[in-house]
Amino acid sequence: MDKKYGQIAEMTHFLIEASYSGKKDLKFIDLTCGNGYDTLFLSNLAGPSGKVTAFDIQETAIERTKSLLQNKGKFNNYVIIKDSHEFIGKYLTEKIDAAVFNLGYLLQHNKEIYTKPDTTICSLNSLIPYLKDSGRIYIAAYTAHDKGCEIAKISEYLNSFNKKEYNVIHIKIINKENTPPELFIIEKNA
Numbered sequence: 452m453d454k455k456y457g458q459i460a461e462m463t464h465f466l467i468e469a470s471y472s473g474k475k476d477l478k479f480i481d482l483t484c485g486n487g488y489d490t491l492f493l494s495n496l497a498g499p500s501g502k503v504t505a506f507d508i509q510e511t512a513i514e515r516t517k518s519l520l521q522n523k524g525k526f527n528n529y530v531i532i533k534d535s536h537e538f539i540g541k542y543l544t545e546k547i548d549a550a551v552f553n554l555g556y557l558l559q560h561n562k563e564i565y566t567k568p569d570t571t572i573c574s575l576n577s578l579i580p581y582l583k584d585s586g587r588i589y590i591a592a593y594t595a596h597d598k599g600c601e602i603a604k605i606s607e608y609l610n611s612f613n614k615k616e617y618n619v620i621h622i623k624i625i626n627k628e629n630t631p632p633e634l635f636i637i638e639k640n641a
């Protein structure tokens with residue numbers, strides 16, 4: 452089925468698929484596995500020679516992701532870790548093709564537990580040195596849970612990136628009032 456650009460998660464999958472489909476030995480990271488949809492997508496795209504490492508701080512998210520991949524996953528190419536993504540540096544051993552953040556809170560669960568700008572930025576700082584030259588980081592960010600605080604801080608942080616070394620792309624829907632999500636993409640300008 453055609454993916455809708457107006458659904459930020461669908462657009463993220465569309466862009467990742469367009470860039471990495473058919474490549475071997477793909478290394479993906481899902482920094483916020485939640486209900487597991489992004490991890491499932493990345494696992495199926497990575498194929499048997501690829502690897503996906505997924506993180507979340509909530510046991511419910513870990514269980515939902517494991518269950519989704521056990522039922523719908525095509526490959527045994529993933530590891531799901533219960534830890535905060537701010538500690539991603541402990542787990543990184545090789546360069547990565549793409550990393551995905553889907554910020555905010557876990558749907559159909561506790562809305563009081565959500566991503567925080569300082570830990571997101573800390574995790575971005577650890578990830579950047581591990582990006583392949585063709586690597587990208589995709590960040591879907593929301594405004595409703597914290598009145599736009601996280602988007603504002605991430606935007607400020609990304610604005611400081613060296614323009615010769617990185618392209619930072621910002622995609623937002625401009626004709627909706629109900630605080631639609633926004634997508635940031637960081638890619639190396641190599």
Ligand SMILES: C[S@@+](CC[C@H](N)C(=O)[O-])C[C@H]1O[C@@H](n2cnc3c(N)ncnc32)[C@H](O)[C@@H]1O
Pocket residue numbers: 482483484485486487488489490506507508509512534535536537553554555556557558564565566567570
């Ligand atoms: C919008 S949901 C993610 C949706 C998910 N990618 C999917 O496809 O269903 C955001 C998730 O971020 C998780 N989260 C919040 N803070 C985190 C942190 N410091 N490290 C890792 N995960 C975190 C929440 O527990 C929640 O499950």
